[in-house]
Structure formats: C-alpha cells, structure tokens
Amino acid sequence: MAKAQPKTDPLSDGPDWTFELLESYHQHIARVARHYGLETYPNQIEVITAEQMMDAYSSIGMPLGYHHWSYGKKFIQTEQNYKRGYMGLAYEIVINSDPCIAYLMEENTITMQALVMAHASYGHNSFFKNNYLFKTWTDASSIIDYLLFAKGYVSRCEEKYGIAEVEEVLDSCHALMNYGVDRYKRPQKISLEEEQKRQEEREAYLQSQVNDLWRTIPTKPVTEVERNKRFPSEPQENILYFIEKNAPLLKPWQRELVRIVRKISQYFYPQKQTQVMNEGWATFWHYTILQHLYDEGVVSERFMMEFLHTHTNVVSQPAYNSPHYSGINPYALGFAIFTDLRRICETPTTEDREWFPDIAGSDWLETLHFAMQNFKDESFISQYLSPKVIRDFHLFAIVDDSKDPSLEVAAIHNQQGYQKIRQMLSAQYNLSLLEPNIQVYNVDVRGDRSLTLRYVPQRGIPLEPQSTKEVMKHLHRLWGFQVSLEQQQEDGVVSELCRCPEAS
C-alpha cells in the first residue's frame, strides 16, 4: 500500500533541519514503523542543545533527578571529555516513559535527526513497550511521576535535615545500588499522589515493625532451636530492601531515601540486562526503516550516504588487538544477530535449517518480534547467536585461569567451537555472574544485632578487597551496628573477609 504511491520528490536532505521538516520525516518514519508492526508508546521528541545533552547524559538520562554530587562529578567528566574531544556526545538519549521521551540534539543534521527518530522513537520505544523484562519490572507511565516525587522528597529532606545528612545516606545507598534489585517480585503501579500518601503511611507502619523486631522486653525463655534460627530465614539478595525494612536505627525519612535509590535501581535493571538486544533492535529498525524510505524514494541518495556512514560507525566492531577495542560493541552484536535472524527466515541455508529448524523459513517479522519480546541478552544470545555471526565476528573464547600461567584458547569460530562460544558469550551477559553474589545471610537478632553478609564466589573469582572495605563502611552506616562479610568457598568452608568496624 505504501509502495503504491510513487514518490518523485524526495524530502529535503538538509543538512539544516526545521520543525516542519522533522514533522514530515517523522510522518514517513511512523508510517513505515506501523507497516512493520512496531507498537510503541506515544512519542515526545525534544530538541535540546549540546549543553543540555551533557546535563541529560550526566544524570544517567533521567529527565529529573535528585541532587547529588556524583552527578556533578559525572557532568564534569562528560564536559571535560567533550571539550577535549575525547568523545562526541551521544546522538540520542531515550527515556523509558509513557510518552516515550527522546532527545534530538540541535547541532545534528536532518539525516541524524531522522536516524535518531527511527532509532529511539520507534526502535527503543517499541522495545520498552514490548520486552517482557520492561513490562514486568518497569512502569513507563509512572516513572516521571516517581522521579518527581523522589526529587521533591530529597530536597525536602535536605531542607529539614541538612544537605550533609542526606548526602551521607545517599552515598551509602549508591554504594549498594546494584544490590537494591528485586529479581522476582513485580512492583505495583501507583501514581504520584498515591505514592505520597503511601509514603506517609509506610513511614509510620515501618517504624512500628522495626520496633517490634528489636523488642527488648524479655518473653519466655528462648529455646536452643530458636536461638539458632537465622534471621532472615532465607538469604536475601536485595540488600537495600532488607535495610529499608529492618535496619534498627534508621529514621523514617532515611528509610524512604533507601527506598528511592532502590526503586531507581530497579527501574534501570532491565536496561542493564538487555543492552545487546535493545541497541541491536533499535539499530536494526533505524536501518530497516530508512532503507525502506529510500526504496520508496522518500529520502535522497545524499541522505543515504550520510546515514550509512554514521550507521557503519555505530556498528563497527574493532578486533581484539585493535587499540580501539573495548569489549564487544552491543550495537554491532545486536544488529548482526537481528539481521541474521531475518536472513535465516528469508533465505535459510542448510546450516541454518540444522541450527534453527523452527525458524528457518518462517515469517521473519513475526520471529523478530517474538525474539524481542521474550528474551534478555543472556537467553537471546544462547538462543539466536548463529554460526554465521560467529564467523563474521571471528569470535574466539579465552579461558583465563589465575592458576594457569598462560591463557588458553577454548574455542574458535569453527564447527567444534560454535556451541561453546555461544554458551560462553551468553554467560558473559549473565548479570548474576558479572555481579558478585552477595546476600544478607544473618542478623544476630538476640545478640549484638550484627549483620552478616555472605559472598559465594563463582569460578573462584575473589572480591576486590579495597572497595569492598569501603562499601562495608557504607553498609555499617546504614545498619548502625557491626556488619561483616563472609565468603563461602566451593568446598563449603566459610571464612570472614572483612568487618566494620574492624575488630579491636
């Protein structure tokens, strides 16, 4: 239907843009996106300057964040790097909200703006709306409200209790931010007003609960079984949640700050788990949509040249021995997998039929949508990384064992290696392997109220001692009593790594 209307005049290819021109590009992009079945939140596209982009960038893309020095540090770093030309600014920042906010930078040409609109407003946007992780763990419609609430709450606390006091709590929470994530429970959807009301109720209720836990009035004599019963009865992975609910000395407003940091951490958690997919999906769609527009004659050849130039930069993957190498480029890998997935559906080879019997020759659009909706990086790679992509990337796997004086090449891109590489690359995106497995193990409820965390190393990888010690100090500040960290070796031997305050 779209192809039926012949376009003789392509849209102006700038390089300057106007709002009218943006509008007409957007119309075409939206039309093609609908044609491919991309389902999105409504779009809100904001034009900003480079300075504003730096602001947005340093507040990790949150359109409004509470004040904290670490964002200032990030801003100074960003500004410095930008000024010295170490880095260009991000082309786009997109916020997982409803409506989905995408930023266009004033300095960009119309080609870049079109690319960003296709990439962010349709690629990322549809991913946010349809991927199961985002659907389960984030609530696009309430995030802006929540951030607003958080910002207001933090500044009210600053007025009431002083900037330094608030900063201390936030510092400590930030140190444990990665351990503020609920992996299993689904957060409820509530609005700003409700959030405020509940916050007050929660304050009162929580305090009463904590008091009960720490009740000092002796009841009946404690039996040996009860004495040995651990609290919590199961190890807790969400350390911040545990602190919010159980730390004995925190004041209600401090608990609320812990909660705010935890909530924001939770909001970003899916993004951490779907980097390759998310960027790959968005890149695949800006490429496909703009190609489609070119085929229709809507955009000019000059436009395509500039677009392809940028696109090629985005998906370039330097080799392991290149000075530019800094790990696998998620844009490149994601784009390659999605593109190959389409190829497998449209023109499958014998190899594809062997590796992907279900999808070889199926409807590509349906397959891609299914892949986008139901996976995260780890499972996506182990499901869809094809031998062809492994070959194209010349992937090879290295085993680095500190007990071994040399490194070993475990697998390369050949018949025997595909499966192994696929499995190892998938593990490389497994967050539970990347982040040390540390859980709240025990609280000495009846004794000195000390808190014990337990680290279970995987593959014998130790914790970095220096910063662990620092984090323990922060934990101590929140908990208020002694905290200690144990390590449980694979053979079950438990040893203490550190404690704070250190034993005298």
Added chain:
Amino acid sequence: MVHFIDRRLNGKNKSAVNRQRFLRRYKQQIKKAVSDAISKRSVTDIDSGESITIPSKDITEPMLHHGKGGRREIVHPGNDQFSQGDRIKRPDGGGGQGSGKGDASADGEGEDDFVFSISKDEYLDLLFEDLELPNLKKNQLDKLVQYKQVRAGYRAEGVPSNIDIVRSLRGSLARRIAMSADKRRELAELEAQQQALEQAPVPDQHQLKLLAEQIAELKQRIAAVPYIDSFDLRYRNYQKRPEPTSKAVMFCLMDVSGSMDQATKDMAKRFYILLYLFLTRSYKNVEVVYIRHHTQAKEVDEQEFFYSQETGGTIVSSALKLMHEIISQRYNPEEWNIYGAQASDGDNWTDDSPLCQQIMRSQLLPLVRYYAYIEITTRAHQSLWQQYETLLPQFENFAIQHIREQADIYPVFRELFKKQAA
C-alpha cells in the same frame, strides 16, 4: 501521536547544582590543588580559571565488584591467528584479560587523576577564601571624597539640556486645564442657552446676537491661554552624592641590586600577583606603580621591573621617598586606596635603615591603607627588618613577613590577609 518540543531555551545549567555539590564535597582537595597551582602559574595569566587535578582514588564511589584472579571465560572478536587449544602468554596489565565491563573500568581508571577546570571566579574564590583587606571597614567611611552625580527628582529651574519633556508637558496640560476650566463651563452654559433660544418658536434675535458675542469672546479667552509657559518647565535635578572610592593603587617596591637574583625576583613577583588579584576583587580598577631601586629609585614599567638586572648597593629610603613623591603628585590619598608592597632580600645600608623607619612612620604609613614588607632571604635578618619591627606595635596597617622559598609565598600571603577574628 508525536509532540515536538523545543527545549533549547530551557535552562542549560541543570547540572549546576550537582557541580556545586561536587566542588563543595571536595573543597579540601580542590583548595590544595589551587594553592599548589598558584606557585606554577604564569604571572600575566590572571584572567583564566584553573585546571584542577585531584587524585581519582579520593573521589571514586565504591562498589562491590570482582577482583583479579579466579577462572574467567571471555569471548573476543577478530580472531586472526588462534586455533583451539592454543596457549597464549598472559598479557601484562589489565587490558587483555578484562573480565566484563565493570571490572575493567574499575581497575583501569583508578590510576588516572581526575582533572577538570574551574572558572576564574571559582578559582579566585577558593584562592582568597577567608581573606579580607585589613582595616577596610574602619577607614572607608571617613574618607568619602569621591562624588557621583545622581538623579534627584525635578526642579523648576535649570539649563535647557536638562528639560524633562514629559514632566513639562504634563505641567502645561494641568495649567491649561486649571486656567480655562471656569471659562469652559461658562461657555457650555451659554451654548446651551443659545441652542434653547434657536429652538424656540420665535427666536429672540437680540438675545441671540448677545449670546454669540459672549461666546466668541469666551472662545478667544480660552484660546489665549498659552500652550506652554516658562512656569510649566521642569528640569531634571542632579545631586552630587559622596561615594566610597573604588580606585586603588598598588605600589610595588623592589630591590634590584646585585644581591637580588632572578629566583628571588620571581618570588617577589608571585607575591605581587597575588596582591594584585586580591585587590582587583575589592576595587573596580587597580593601578600599579612599579618602583625599583638600588642606590637610586626609579619608576619603571612591568617588564623592566621584573627582568632588568642592575648592580650596586642598596638604599631603600630612595624608593620610599619616590613613593611618597608619586603619591603627592598623582594619588590623592583622599581619592585613592593606596597599598604598598615591598620586597627585598634584606640588604640595606646600615645607616639608611633608621631613615627608612623614619619615612615610613611620618610620611607613608599615615597615607596608605596597608603596607606589607616581605623579606626573601635564607639568611638572618638585618637592620632593615629590625627597624621595621619597631613600627609594628604602632601601625595596624603595617606587616612584615619572611619568605624563604617559593612554597612560603601563598601561606605568607594568607597570613597577611587572613580574616581578623572579630
């Protein structure tokens, strides 16, 4: 379905608060960096900010992450030489064996220093924090001698160039209304009568004629009220108001005799720069007079002051005399805030030192706001220092300080200008 929003005019300094928080938090480190930087700074470079370096280990945010060791499996792209089972020598450093993103950056960044820029104002704020000009408050108000013309309402006489047109015309309008009001009322009454007469079935011609005459006369009288009168004119009024003067002059006195080598002069120069920067924060315009001396004193320009080499003995009093002469010729102490800074290695003709003390006591110190003498030497103090010391108890606006090496300059400067406890 889509909203385009132009946010370009929104504030761009969203991060300003966070940046301030950062500066506040690391003030100690930044201050240290600033005072370290001052000794390296070029003298003419007073308009730029400063690049601040603080060790990044001080500002890292701790996170729980993996350390080195253990067994890791990493997939890399771009295989060009390896086959399965190859063994490779472990590369040095963290680069090749990185273990996922979190670790690599945490390991790698720790070494670099965190470098960033602060603006000139921020730099000077940090540099001169807690410092103040001594005695400024006490003296300032009794020497109010600079006048400034300020507007002070309106007046009825003045020169034509000061006529305020709006005010004058408003006066004219008011006067015209006032002078013609009763006539207009009368006119309106007569016109009403005239109209009534004309509408009567048999108009009284005589009466009408009479009325017409009266109306004409009234109209003439109304027209005769002058449009503008000298009485209406209003002039803008100006008054002279005394103002604390914002002019300052700084006298730099330096010994350039043979005993002062370039290193000593450089130290003196740094001190002068600090003083200059500090004065520019309090005064709008600061003039600098350079006086160098050996046995004779001479007023010179900056270049010559700092870089020309002279030889010969030292008579400090010559410079003090010249300074006094210049003050009386060009810088009326009632208009100017006068500061003096003298740098020397302490050498002086022994006979001259009492004379210096005399000149300071009777001529210079009563005129200047503040006079600082710094002695740059590693030797014991000589007669000049001892003579100057006798002045200290009597004059609050006089200070002497001793500098041994470059690193002393900033602390000494701070000592000179530190805020007096109230």
